[in-house]
Amino acid sequence: MISLKYNIKLKFQVDGIVEKTDVIGAIFGQTENLFGDEFDLRELQDKGRLGRITVEIYPKGNRADGEVIIPSNLDRIETALIASMVESVEKVGPYNSKFELVEVEDIRAEKLKKIIDRAKDILTVWNKEKNLDIKEVLNEISSAVKVGEIIEFGPDRLPAGPDVEKDPTLIIVEGRADIINLLRYGYRNTVAVGGANSKIPDSLISLSKNKKVVIAFVDGDHGGDLILKELQGHNVKIDYVARAPVGREVEELTGKEIAKALSNMVPLQQYLKRQEMPVQLAESSQGVVQAVVQETEQKKTEVPIVIPPQILEEIKKLPGTLEGVMYGNNWEQIEKVQVRDIIPKLETAEDGKVLYIVFDGVITQRLLDLASEKNVKLIAGARIGGVNKRPKNVTLLTFSDLFTS
Template sequence: MTSLKYVIKLTFEVEGSVDKPDVIGAIFGQTENLFGQEFDLRELQDKGRLGRIVVEMKTKGGKSEGYIEIPSNLDKVETALIASMVESVEKVGPYNAKFVLKEIEDVRAEKLKKIIERAKEILATWTREKNLDIKEVMNEISGAVKTGELIEFGPDRLPAGPDVYSDPNLIIVEGRADIINLLRYGYRNTVAVEGASGKIQQSVVDLAKTKKTVIAFLDGDHGGDLILKELLNSNVKIDYVARAPVGREVEELTGKEIAKALSNMIPLTQYLKKQQEVLASPQRMEEAQSQQAVQLVEQPKKEIEIQIPQAAIEEIKKLPGTLEGIIFDENWRPVEKVQVRDIISKLENMSNGNVSFIVFDGVITQRLLELASSKNVKMIVGVRIGGINKKPENVKILTLSDVIGL
């Protein structure tokens, strides 16, 4: 589960002798459809928004009691609603039960407290060197705190700064790491489009229309060019373009480098005109043709790498809309068909080497990726890719549209 925010902690009493599966079953069963599919606990777990429900209990004198912990990556309002739903459970099996919320622990707040206390210890015991810039030291420490200001914007839960709604100016960047680095240096009016992977999210298009000034702050490499292309193809209103130094990424720039890049931003029309002039030069045209030739060579190479037998393709075509998945062996023979919500637990119990490919009608999460990597899974195919902070090198990721052209 990525970016754990809260832990819901409850106690419970049951007027009878029950087991852990009975308690967990009661929670899932009596909260189902209370607030629609969006707040179905199994669905939230499949998407990595809720963690595994932990139950500790004991039975004495014919009665059962214990406590429950539910990790949450939802926002405060949604987490509070989940806590209230679980607290409403009235029966476990045939017995009356009472669930009481004890607290909702803010994991990030506790982490920040520890970071700050540790920073105080470091500063108290640090022998200062001649050239030590104490201002830079404090900036690095405060950067860890400012990371906690990161918010999620729009229905796609895009990484953003806390002033993305209120500030009249907007800085659009590529990814989450860029937002964190900009927050470190006080830039709070930011939103990330999470890579060039097709059409830019409609929420970003609408947000840009409401801002007086919109700046596309791009990496100094080909990826930056791709992001700008996606922004323009999606009709995002862009007023200015700023670039990181050649070969550098926004996420790795210092405060001075960010300030310099933004001070050197130029109007979009001027930037595009300048790009056309560069492309028109004979040397640049030759480089472009060379690059195109490389891409044409790489294209069939990629298709060979992801080649899937036709028999497996036919099985995969049946998956959309079923909320099911298929686990394949190394020869693309089906090992087992499972419900999406059971893929994590099923994979946990399988031996390394027994599964090579997973295709399912759900969202590819960080938790699933890490588990698949530990089980030596070669490829995962899902409906879409969720918020992935770190991609294991030994697992290939594709969407169903890549495979069957949805």
């Protein structure tokens, strides 16, 4: 079977009524010996280099229009030459004619396109079908088993692991999803408090006091700190604190991440000292917010930084703008800048000229070190990130510190 490469498609007009055989005869007759026997159409057909010529005729009054298709197994140059030869046909029978190339269709390209389109259809249908994914099956079975292992502890029916009462070590987490995730990786001595806004039940307080070791495993966000604060406020015994990576929740951690967080747990007092903010907010009798810097040495000294109400109103407008404001003495505005320009602007500023910076961005170690060098007194930002060393001469605040009661 001949594997053809191209279809030569031509259209023609004849100034008279003719038959298909007249057109085919004209093509063979008027192209014969134009380029020798090598390009004789009959010879090429006999050798399988050209396919069967098909003709369609559409009579229009006293003339005929039509189409010719010549399949070709020649190369591109030879195929182009054949097309040009057919275009040279000037008569069909006794009538004048005009042949014009419409296109040379690449049969293989069209075939490939059809194959690709069909493959897409097959894949689309395939994806819609229910595939048996062994990982999904195992996860589904595992999740079902772990959920089945969850028990309800105490009269408040707290979500807990099956070993919550008999294991000498207790892990306290926030919610049911945390329990499920810990069970998935074999941690069965767990109990959940039910969220940052939940009341700590007496049953959990009693349980913690009967345990040899109690670990508070909190999320790596502000909510985690609230949970820990709530537990402390209700006198829940806590020996160690483990924390998920910054911005992550216990329920989404992998087995390795859980193991790492628990291995990095620290005693409660050490954790509190590490997390201790050097700033507290207080509201004066005049309604002015003050930032009180505390030095936890032999004695505490208070150096109030008063943020005027009108400045607080301006700060409230910053979230979402990616802008910042630099202030000088008495909170006089020096310049309003884009967040990305704060460090370059501060680098070129005179020492002590910029005293306060508030901006809709992350307070970084680089900015903090530069602010300390430039004698900036206070920096307030959207959040604090990657700060390992806090200079004593710079007060740090976040927007949540300023506006969360």
